[in-house]
Structures are given as C-alpha cells and as structure tokens.
Amino acid sequence: MTRQIRTSPAACDQSLHQAYDTALLDLDGVVYAGGRAIGHAVESLAAARADGMHLAYVTNNALRTPEAVAEHLGELGIPTEAAEVITSAQAVARLIAEQVEPGSKVLVIGGEGLRVALRERGLVPVESADEEGLAAVVQGYGGPDLAWGRFAEAAYAINRGVPWYASNTDLTIPGTRGIAPGNGAAVEVVRIATGADPQVAGKPLPPMHRETVLRTGAKRPLVVGDRLDTDIEGAFNGEVDSLLVLTGVTDAEQLLRAEPRHRPTYVDRDLRGLLSGQPEVVPAAEGFSCGGWTAVALNSGELELREDDGADVADMAGVADVAGDSGSGADRDPLDGLRALCAAAWTSAGEDVCTLDAAKALARLGL
Secondary structure: OOOOOOOOOOOEOOOHHHHOOEEEEOOEOOOEEOOEEOOOHHHHHHHHHHOOOEEEEEEOOOOOOHHHHHHHHHHOOOOOOHHHEEEHHHHHHHHHHOOOOOOOEEEEEOOHHHHHHHHHOOOEEEOOOOOOOEEEEEEOOOOOOOOOHHHHHHHHHHHOOOOEEEOOOOOEEEEOOEEEEOHHHHHHHHHHHHOOOOEEOOOOOHHHHHHHHHHHOOOOEEEEEOOHHHHHHHHHHHOOEEEEEOOOOOOHHHHHOOOHHHOOOEEEOOHHHHHOOEOOOEEOOOOEEEOOEEEEEOOOOEEEEEEOOOOEOOOOOOOOOOOOOOOOOOOOOHHHHHHHHHHHHHHHHOOOOOOOEOHHHHHHHOO
16 A cells, blocks of 8 residues: 655644653654753653653664663653663664574674673673674674774674674764764675675664564654654654654754655654644645745745745744744744745655755744
C-alpha cells in the first residue's frame, strides 16, 4: 500500500502530552546541548510526566550505558530511571542475539555501552579477532580516545567472513567544542578496509523503533527530535507521529526543503510544544493559512508570506521571539507563519524536495 505523502503540519485539538501516551525523546538538541539542559526542557518534561505522560529517552550514542545517561539527566533536574533510556547499543545487541547462538562471542569495537548491552542479551563481548568461534563484530561509538587499532581488529574479522553489525551510522556527533566524527565515520573506515556493509540497528531504522516500543510498551507514541534524517525519518519508518523542535540542528530552511520521509507531523519551538495543542493549517484562496499568516508558492519560484487580507507582512523579526513566548492579539506568531510555509512548500514539492526561494519569507519571520 502506498503511504500518503505529508503536505502540511497536522493540527491537534488536545495538548500533545494528553493525545499521546509516551514521548520518545531524542537527547542532544532536544533535552540538552553540550551537556546542559535546553531552555524550558526541565519544566516541560516535569509537567508532562506529572500529567500522566510516559517519557523515554532514545539515543543513537552507544558509548554510555542507560545508567550513565539516567544519572546525567538526573543531574540536569530530570529524574530518570535507567529503564527509561533506550540506546542503539541495546537495539544492535538484540539484532545480533536473534541471529547467533546464545553465549556467542562478539568482537566489540566501541565502548562500555555495547558490552553491557551484549551481556544483557546473553552474549560474550571479546576484544580480539583471533578469538575462536567468533560469531559477530559489533561497532559503536567509542569516544575520541578509541584506538585506531580497533578498526584494524574489526577489519581482520570481517575479512574472514564474520558478520558485521553497527549500532548506528551517524557521521557526526555534537560536543562541547563543536562537531566531531561520529560512529558513521568510523564505520566508513572499516567499510573501506573490507568492502563489506554492516547490519545497522540505530535511528532511523526499524530495529531501534522496535527496541523502543518493546521496552516502553508505548501504545500511542510521539517521537520528539531535532534531526530530520534520524528522529523524523525514524518516526516515518515506524509509522508513528513526530514533533520536530527547533532547538537543535534543523533550521527553518531545512524544514521547508524536507523530503516526504523527513516531514514531521508537528513543529514547535522547544519542548513546551508537548504541553499545547497544534494549530490547523488550512487551504486559502491562494496558498495556505495559519494563525493570521498565508503562505503562497509563486510562479516566479518564491515562497511569499502575506497577511490574510493579502497584504505583505511587515518585518516581524522583533515582534515575537521564536525561542520565547509568542505574541498575542495583533502580534502574529512567527511559528504559525513557518507552519503555513511548510504547507505551501511541501504541497508544491509533492514527492520531491522544495526548490522555491524562501529567504525573504523566513527573514520576515526572523527565522
């Protein structure tokens, strides 16, 4: 069956934390950045939990154990149990366990998170490609101190025909000093040396979504993330709804140019979006309207933003702060303008990527 292409952000009459039973939250760029809590995250998550929403934290980082992640979140003021943290290490360990015999030896190229996850599945982590009876090689992010020789160890085993698995293939990972190579970059090193392709478990692929649902028991989950190519695509692959927050790597222009599998169900500034409903984007005589804004795809190759009466909108950059509270009354919320622009851009693009120039429209919104 052909899946329907999303051409507009969706509306929700209820607050999202009441419409969904579980929030599946990415961490970096959503809950924290550079190890520090993002604005409004702590209080928003506390309010959602107090009102009955289950919270689960889903990360592609296979280095840290769930216990370590839960401890970090607790230090930020977000009380978390280890059972509420799901990692790509857990997902890849389950994937391996389903394909090898119990008690099998697995060569680990990565950190402690992988070793703990393998033991949880009854597998035996080992360090050498020369281990007798080696059943698999698993590769996950090992941190900046992972020795180069570990990649050689993986290559030796893979070139002998041992099956290769990877926790995830994120090419980069954000840190306090900037963007660093992620596990995907390390996977490419081993790929070059072997010509092989690993089985991958992490977001946006189904094994990670399955692991998350199995561990949380979610019936109506909402994926919350900041990355189109992992969080939102993962929700698309899992056929569940998603909320994109604009506190991480995705900016407004990238959102407008999103291909169908990268288009979120909802978009909001930050995690306060969990505590509110979502406005409706409606077709207008020309284009699409939301919250007093109308967005139109022009034949000239531009996206134009207008007031509902058709007049050009004055520069709103100083009227409402996209990272703060929206205006009221005559002050239109720039985020509603972005929602209208999404509808115009995605409808125009259909199954493709929008190529219309949105620079002027986004500048008027302060985005």
